[in-house]
Amino acid sequence: MDFDLTWLLWGLPLAFALGWGASRLDLRQWRMESRQAPKAYFRGLNYLLNEQQDQAIDAFIEAVQGDPDTAELHFALGNLFRRRGDYDRAVRVHEHLLARADLSRKDRDRAQHALALDFLKAGLLDRAEAALHKLEGSAFEGEALLALLAIYERSRDWPQAKRIAQRLDEAEQGSFTTRLAHYLCEEAEQAQRDGDTARALQLLGEAVAHAPQLARGWMALSSLKAQGGHAAAAFDALRMLCQHAPQALPLAAHALAELAVQTGRQAEALTLLQSFDSRAPSIDVTEAMASLSTGPEEARSRYLGHLGREASLVMATQWLAGEKLSDDVAQTRVQAALEQASAPLKRYRCAACGFEARQHFWQCPGCQAWDSYPARRVEEL
Template sequence: MLGWLFFLLPVAALSGWIMARRHYKRRYRPQESSFSPDYFKGLNYLLNEQPDKAIDVFIGLLEVNSETVETHLALANLFRRRGESDRAIRIHQNLIARPSLSAQQRRQALVELGLDYMSAGVLDRAEVLFLELLQQPGTPPEAPKQLLRIYQQEKKWQQAIDMAKQIPANNKTNTRALIAQFYCELAESLLEKDQHQALNLLRSAHHYDADCVRASLLEGRILIKMRQYRKAVRVLQHVEKQNHYFLPEALPLLYTCFDNTNNLDDFKDWLESLLTRHHHLTSARLMLTRLVEQKQGTEAAQRFLYRQLHQHPSVEGLHQLIMLGEDNHQALIPLIKEVTTTLIHKGDRYTCKNCGFSGRTMHWLCPGCSQWATIRPIEIHLSALEKLLEPSR
């Protein structure tokens, strides 16, 4: 019996070794690649700059394996970023035509196809696609955002308003401020046709954004045309509370109002109080100089502005002082006048606080970053002379 036991021990050991080896092979043997050789063929076409052939290969693979949808989306996005929108459109159209796509995958492909159309400048087709997505359950948030972009580009302001109301406000997109700008666009289009309707639109703008300076400036202009100067004064003076950086835009309008009501003394008092709150507001200082000149004469205006410039120097102030005394110092004054005139005309009058874009005319929609109401007036103080005097590149 003991002999049989010694005989069976090696057999048991060998059997255990064989079983362990089989288990190891099953567990650790290399997995078969899920990639078809055609994938590598398609990649080779891409590397050899033959994108059309690569697209044919990838589209053909989709019919075999629907799990490659993400790969096709990524490929199409690559083409779109390279500016090859036609190829991106082709891939996305073929994706959408596949009945094997899930509802979520199809919605994603439709969004991407809409972006392709927008990249290609075919806004009408993009609009149709995104409107279709709005009617479907589980609308992707990209659909109303892109429709808003389309309506802004096409200047369809009422449709832009309706679409913006469907987008919830967040830290990145203040939709209420956008809606106010769209109402201002509608109001501007009616300034000469229907001033009462324009005022109603501006009230809507204020409803959505109480700090909309543009709406206040437009309302002030309309009220001046309607000779309602006292109402215009209240509206335009409110600009200080909304954003005092825009007061240079309001001051000429306020002068018109006070002048037409023979009330320039009250305007002078208000300007003086304004400068106690905003010491560096050059435009208010120059407006005061104008009032002093009208009431007390040129020499009084010179003395006033001279004192002001000692405390708050600025290019505009220096230029105005020279203009007031241009009959004196016949040789020197024309030269200095020419220098300050050049500086004032060379300097940009408006700048965007978001992207830094600057220019000489006011834009409510920044051409640099496409953001609304980020551009504001600037004044040229003497500290900026060094930059202005740099040679243009």
């Protein structure tokens, strides 16, 4: 049977037409998907600018489905999940990015950092710590070290916190001298609770040598020596505080007065207190000087002297307590009302977050900031 060339002549144009039609169909579909992905992306941005996070997430999910290889969309989606508090989905997005073999080194480090933040925000500190350690040598190393420092402070792992702070200090990421001294003081408190007084004294000695400008070290050292029966050494520690951290004297004024009485160094203590008082009147310093007075009249004159330079409801209450009025019932009622009114004024307030407390804190319980509590009380701010 002879081959009919007519079929070939008809078949070739037909095959070409079918191939061309198929390619046009694919091109058309690709263009349609390409148009839809940017639309979803820009729609997501619009929702994000209008603070509509749920709608933005839906739009970005649609955009990612249209173009699953786009890393930037995954980063945006993961960050949105984390901001909304949907940490499980944020972790899945960033773990999916890390599983991609075609991801660049820069984007891989970025995804690792984002994953560590997911764990940190979710409160999974052990997994966050492991993720942050993987960022050593990357562009995110500085941020990772700061996050690790926050983790160790939160878990009260002071030796590890000290190690990280030393690395940050050496890397010139800021001055961590005072922070390191705080860690030494925290370790000393733990040693003291464990009954290891020698270790506590050693750590406090390191703290005051490392950061003599930190009042906490001198106060803790003085307290420890006083507990050991060394009142003179305790007084000397507070005298060093007056030299290196004079602004913190109100915090140590009462202890200084008590130690002065025990050691017979009242005159020296009064000189230190009056030197501070002449520059800036303080409630605690005035009360300490009043406790060193020779009698009630001298003590009341201290309160009046303070009131003459600075109005103070706390000092007025103290002065009235020493006065003898004709009507005892009226005096008792007025005294009680003044004490109640002045009680909030005796508190300390965090300069960073405004958290108020009856006692002074070296680290704010509210915002975790160090040295954010002034040495003066609320009424004096």
